[in-house]
Amino acid sequence: MPTIRLNLLNCIWAIMMKDGLCEFRTRYAVSALFMFALISLASISMSIGAASLPADLTAALLWVLLFFCAMAGLSRVFVQEEESGTIIALQLYGSGQAVLFGKLLFNIIMLLALTMLIIPLFILFLNVDIYHWSIFIVVLILGDIGIAAASTITAAMVAKTQGKNALFTVLTFPILLPQFLSSISATAKILMNVKPDISDILFMAAYNVVLMIASSIVFDYLWYD
């Protein structure tokens, strides 16, 4: 029998690569996300004209933008499986944990790629000066992981409501709120040329870890009947 026990990481990787390949072939989520980001950014920039925004407002705008971009595309990982009916095969042959973390990893990569596209445009359009680049990048990564973690588990719930996508934002926002507030405050500090405390960064990291552990515990209840 040609069975060789490969570990969980391999399954997670397989699921992530599968989603990546399907996404690469259709390019639906990527282009929708990117266009959404571009339009919201342009509309902000057009409406404020040449006026410069205070740092805390700019920081809030950045995270509101990222949050709503995530809401526009990240539910797809589960909703798509449910709509096309492939979720049954995935349930039968994949383990819940591998599915959760595979999808989570895919969402994190999507969101990070989107952030990499948004940030230069953001700096360009809104004429922002970034001090402390290295800390800024850490804050962005932690914030993106938080958004991806919260939206992956809620996407699994939204998929069961027969594609009531408006629910996605409603469900995700309360769960994401602590991370959202701390990302905004850390970013505002960076834009004001103040180094955020190490405790701010630790808080964000701790939130991500707790959210992922909790998702992993409750996901089996969502995945199996």
Add this chain to the structure above:
Amino acid sequence: MYRDISVKLVDVSKSIGTRVLFTGINLVVNAGQCLVITGPNGSGKSTLLKIIAGLNQPTTGAIQIISNNKQFDAEERRACLGLISPEIILYADLTGRENILFFTRLRKIRCNEHQIEGYCQKVGLAIDKDQLVRTYSTGMRQRLKLALMLAMQPLLWLLDEPSSNLDADGKRLIAQMISNGLEQNAAIIIATNEPWEAEHADYKIELA
């Protein structure tokens, strides 16, 4: 590995809302045996197979899959079975070959290109295996599910109307796969109304 697998249904019943599909099903299927479930549309054949697969919960009763006097847990149960059913849908944006590769990786079975080539050849998809499943006909999709079954080599086969959408050649293929599977000591449960598929049966039950 677990060559002495046996499936045991203990007092299984299912009702959806107030509609009772079946009650009090007790049976045992051992390795190398074939059970055929027949019954009219809506009698619950597919539901029973899904319950055995763990995709659906029985209203009462339990499914036990036993090997070496040890009962499998949910994870082990899923790892030992293969299901062919109209409800299983493969990824339309992957090619046939990629679908097989993906699902075998999920099942932690190492499967090389050469083997996949062989399975595709067997089910008659050798030419089309690198096309997107999106472009396949329904019959070709059914054949791809058969290839996936060959690649997974499950101990417990659950076949829900396996010959639907297949031509005469495809039906011969299924008959051959079933007898090969039984020779290799797999336990096979078929839900069908085709008399020729029922020929393999060691036992039959009819749902009303």
Add this chain to the structure above:
Amino acid sequence: MKLILLLWIMGVIYAVFYIVPPAEGLGELVRIAFFHIPVAWVSVLAFLLSAGWSVQYLRTRDIQYDWKSSAAASLGLLFCLLATISGAVFAKLTWGAYWNWDPRQTSIFILLLIYGAYLVLRSSIQEEKERARISAVYALLSFLTVPFLVFIIPRFYFSLHPEPVINSAGKLEMDTIMIYVLLAAVGACTALFWQCFNYMVLNKQKSA
């Protein structure tokens, strides 16, 4: 039982208006607190209970726990709304603005959001068991954010809210009469909640 509860509530209302002395600095407005504090307490209590019954549901799969969880959440939303409104009125009269994102206003608002999301989620799933399962998971997840919010909110918003009844020094800074009346009001409010809750669960049991 209902009569006792009614008399008790009447007694508390009488005490609030005729026995409690106007507080220093707050004047007659202090009377709102005897409504505000109990309903705020009940809205938090209902949240805890709802999350607790969600855990019970996931462990036992007994649908009764789902009914309890849902009843507690619906009542919790109502009490949470009352607490928000009474708090806003109190804020307008003392600080001059209905809303200024005070930490406690923020917290109660988030509680409102969670209750709202939970109930919308429930209304969007038809199948009873699936609804119970998924909403229980959501109740648990949202409960998880509470400790983080308790830590983070006071760091972002400056507070004008009066010190909690028992302040950080652990000393009671209230008239003894006021404390007794407040405790009686909290008791009455909790009893009212419990009465409504039992009524809702009983109704559900009858209709099932």
